[in-house]
Amino acid sequence: MYVYDEHDRKMAAERVAQFRDQTRRRLAGELAEEEYLPLRLQNGLYVQRHAPMLRICVPYGMLRSKQLRRLARVTRDYDKRFAHFTTRQNLQLNWPELEQVPDILEELAEVEMHANQTSGNCIRNTTTDQFAGVQSDEIADPRPYCELIRQWSTFHPEFAFLPRKFKVAVNASEKTDRAAIQVHDIGLQMVRNEAGELGFRVHVGGGLGRTPMVGPVIRNFLPELDLLTYLEAVLRVYNRYGRRDNKFKARIKILVKALTPEGFAEKVEAEWAHIKDSPTRLTPEAVEHIKGFFTEPAYEALENATDLLASQRFENREFDQWLAHNVDTHKKPGYAIVTLTLKQTGTPPGDVSDEQLDQIADLADEFSFGEARVTHHQNVVLADVRQDRLLELWQTIKPMGFATANLHTLNDIICCPGGDYCNLANAKSIPVAEAIQLRFDDMDYLYDLGEIDLNISGCMNACGHHHVGNIGVLGVDKKGDEFYQISLGGSSHHDAQIGKILGPSFAREEVPDVISNIVNVYVEQRTSEETFLDTYRRIGIKPFKERVYA
């Protein structure tokens, strides 16, 4: 994992001093609120329904145990002993005091953490696959490139006041996309060309929110070393020509659509031609230097524990199910990737207590070389667990609430904080998630339904990614009452697609019945091999509509 050198440390300390100064001037009346607003946003600080909200950056989702313990302490000392993991691999505090935020940032800086550019009209945290570096089908480890993008985008002097927020995601697996890159402003898919050289396929202009779009490809192959100059060209075109007259039309996707992807690509290529050989071009030495931080941990030479696991599974059906759902194949024999689910019914999806953060830190130290990862699905991953210790790990995490074996099922819900916390929300989302989880509490039935992405957002800003849920739930306001609109057929993977709206919205108490009806149509119509999405794609929305509005 990346470790700060004296340059990073200096900048982190200076950033805290800067924000302390800005906050002091705001409180002393020297800075008007409108002048302070973008400064605090770019330090992660929103003003929310009940209190400020602080979004702490977890660069591409990687956390060390020491950082987890510090986060636990911060939630204890400055907040209400819990925090919320977001779909962009970050962590949110819901109740910090404005005056104390500089102190929180100082505590974070001590463990090489920050809240830089987690909000505001700037380049946000670069996200990636939580299985980076430990899966066998990836083109290359995406994390060194994420770190290079982090450094390039941090305090970039030209791009601190973009028309709107800007999100970059990198994916390296050929088979899966766990980072939802096609619904990002820039999505980078690692690829190799015919000569075997490493590079990126570049998608630009994806995004959710008011105008959801899947990002078109504007370049099929960008050579590895050209990454940053090309990003700079895209950002410059956006900074100069993105709309600033209307907040709702200011994302890069609107510009890409207006110019057409081909027209936009031409503009980027023309800009890039000027800067592709500038000093910002990566060097092999620079890439090697960063790669040196993402070397393999000290794996032991092991065999797969196939027989041991088979007998343990035979003896314990619950362990068997957990293994089938929450554990993934590791590239190294004898190791496994474990997902700790934060989707226990009764707890808001993605929420963790201070105690749980400390527990994850201990688990990371005990089972996974001291590191953990946050996922886009708001869970936490221990990436390097020995297979012969899986049973022990499972027994340890069960009482902690991390072993709910519902990963990828209907109950592994992505959910924004919604109207319980967020100022922008039209409706609550957490109680809807809970009602659905309560309705589908029979695990065997859930497993039988197979993989279904169910995503809930409390408003059209789409923090819960409802557009790309196989089933999406969107909170809407109807004359002061909370209603929920359902969409079907969305996907955030390689086959990314925006879901279709089913029809008129429903009252909150109707939602579980509606979901049951939708699921029943699938169960009746599916062939033996089909997932929910497959069936939907084959039969279309009509049968679902007929059942739900019958």
Add this chain to the structure above:
Amino acid sequence: MPEVITAEGALRQDDWVVVPRPEEGEALTLPDDKPALVPADLWLENEATFANRDDIGVWFDSHDEPEILEGKVNEVPLIAVNFPRFVDGRGYSIARLLRERFGFEGDLRAIGDVLLDQLQFMKRCGFSTFVLRADKDASEAARYLDFFSQTYQAAGDTDLPLFRRRAS
């Protein structure tokens, strides 16, 4: 008379007057005895009389295209870039293009909604002088121009990004 902040944080007065864009059909009126910054496209229209004068410079608004002055930037002593609102970041790109692409060597000035907290970004993009918004106190500017002692990127002020300096 505007109070001008230099890239080093010193304060000085100078006489440059920003001449607003004249109304449709009106002629450009220059001040009698002061150096003047005129809209860049109008400078081009009057190039024959304005070029290479030390008392006529140009200004760009944030939606203007600096490309119109390509090849001619060093025929003016001063170029100002207007920030109509401090959250309008187009001026940063304009500055980098003028400096790094078109090779402007004269004084590049930030005008308009210029605030202390953005001074270092502006300086990094190649601005050499700054006129703060009228209600802001320029006396502390030096501190804000160099708040960060380190930078990650190459830009108008640094040739090499940190990753190159590290690897060397």
